Amino acid sequence: xxxxxxxxxxxxxxxxxxxxxxxxxxERLRSLADAPGGPGAPDRxxxxxxxxxxxxxxxxxxxxxxxxxxxxxxxxxxxxAGRALLPGPLVATQLAAGLVPGAAEGARLVTALDRPGMxxxxxxxxxxxxxxxxxxxILRTRPGGAPRALRARPARSVDPTTPLHLVRQLxxxxxxxxxxxxxxxxxxxxxxxxxxxAQQLGSAFRTIDMAVSHARNRTQFGRPVGExxxxxxxxxxxxxxxxxxxxxxxxxxxxxxPGGAADFATAKLLADSAAVRNAHxxxxxxxxxxxxxxxxxxxxxxxxxxxxxxxxxxxxxxxLLANTLLREASHLPERPRTSDATDVLDAENVTA
Numbered sequence: 497x498x499x500x501x502x503x504x505x506x507x508x509x510x511x512x513x514x515x516x517x518x519x520x521x522x523e524r525l526r527s528l529a530d531a532p533g534g535p536g537a538p539d540r541x542x543x544x545x546x547x548x549x550x551x552x553x554x555x556x557x558x559x560x561x562x563x564x565x566x567x568x569x570x571x572x573x574x575x576x577a578g579r580a581l582l583p584g585p586l587v588a589t590q591l592a593a594g595l596v597p598g599a600a601e602g603a604r605l606v607t608a609l610d611r612p613g614m615x616x617x618x619x620x621x622x623x624x625x626x627x628x629x630x631x632x633x634i635l636r637t638r639p640g641g642a643p644r645a646l647r648a649r650p651a652r653s654v655d656p657t658t659p660l661h662l663v664r665q666l667x668x669x670x671x672x673x674x675x676x677x678x679x680x681x682x683x684x685x686x687x688x689x690x691x692x693x694a695q696q697l698g699s700a701f702r703t704i705d706m707a708v709s710h711a712r713n714r715t716q717f718g719r720p721v722g723e724x725x726x727x728x729x730x731x732x733x734x735x736x737x738x739x740x741x742x743x744x745x746x747x748x749x750x751x752x753x754p755g756g757a758a759d760f761a762t763a764k765l766l767a768d769s770a771a772v773r774n775a776h777x778x779x780x781x782x783x784x785x786x787x788x789x790x791x792x793x794x795x796x797x798x799x800x801x802x803x804x805x806x807x808x809x810x811x812x813x814x815x816l817l818a819n820t821l822l823r824e825a826s827h828l829p830e831r832p833r834t835s836d837a838t839d840v841l842d843a844e845n846v847t848a
Contacts, residue, residue: 501572508569512551512576519545520580522792528583528657529795535659537620538584538605547602551586552593556600562593567687567749571694575745578698578771581799583657585617587691587807588625591684595677596623596634609663610685610807614651618642618661626674627681627688628666633674635667645673655798686760689807693745693760693767696803699796700738700770703778706793707731710782721781730781734774741770758820765813771800 501509519542528535546552554570556562563569570590577586588608589599598604607617608625618624619642624635635643642648647664667674708731711722721727741763748756748763775797779786786793804810 505569505572509572509576511549512573513579515545515549516576516580516582520582525581525657525792525795531656535583535653535655535657537659538617543584543605544602546586547600552590552602553600554590556594560594561600567690568746570691571745571749574691574694575698575701578695578803579702581657581699581702581795583617585621586695587688590691591688592623592625592634595625595632595679599623608688609646609666610681610688612663612665614660614805615642615646615648615663616658616660616802618646618648618663619650619659625684626666627685629669629681632677632679632681632684633669634677635674643673653802655795655802657795658799658802685807686757689764690745690748690760692803692807693741693748693764696764696767696771696800697738697741697745699800699803700734700741700767700774703771703774703793703796704731704734704738706796707734707774707778707781710785714783721783727781730777734777737770737774741766758817761808761813761816764808765810765817768800768804768810772797772804775800 520539524539550563551573553560553562554565554573555567556564558564574586585605585607589602589604589606591608592606593600596604596606599606604622605617605620606623606625607615607621608627609615610627615624618637621637624637624643624646626633626635635645637643642661642663645667646661648661649664651660651662653660669676708722711727711731712720714721716724722731744759744763744766748759751759775793779793779797782791782793785791808816
């Protein structure tokens, strides 16, 4: 399988990075994190710019106003979004493109839920994509407060740029305030997990850059800290972790159908681990400076914690993979019976 990017894919990724550098620089990220009133609604101007750039309509057919691209290209864009710690329900809004009017153009903000629990940016959303059944449903809302049908209340968020609500229940179908759409909810859940994994992947590679830059420029005992073997090992382990996750995420983006569920689970599991552990190691490389509020390391760690619990947790991914392996093992041919003498030798080797 060839994971090398085409010229068009590299241009797409470069364009997204340039857009975010211009419209969402580090100063904007810090102003959101330092806001005295806590996390607020996403920047509507930036959301509109993303819509105009085709971020949300990327996978819509060309006749519907989209670019007609696929999951591999979407993964590249979400990787860049994760690298910049772009806030907002990006995954839900792209999944809702073509289902919720205005979502593809960035005119409407959509969040999503597949079960009771934490919902991001619920108060600012114009619609909620419900993926708790076999088919997707749309719950229409009004910005400024959580809909009563969800019995939600504000919750304290570990990420200072992502407001959360704790949703106690989802409206049962049929409900007058929801509309069913003929889209497979299981497929959307898998895609949501993969796009979230792509965000984690971007964060994992960004913390590598931060750690290496600090190791090169910070000096101790008259030389850069990057010359110390312990720091080199940390950075090398971060790179191996991120590259392994990248291979899994890119491979899963090429999988299609329910049979690829294990690939999506593997990608989410490895990307979550890479994002969280790389942020931990980046903090370690920064030393005491990494524990200060002014350092950006804690923002990546907190966002990684938040994303790790979304759509498919580590426990859920591990259980799915274990069940897949058990099913595959049950279809393997039975091992031929060996002679008694061979059995004795095998037992002696195990004992030894």
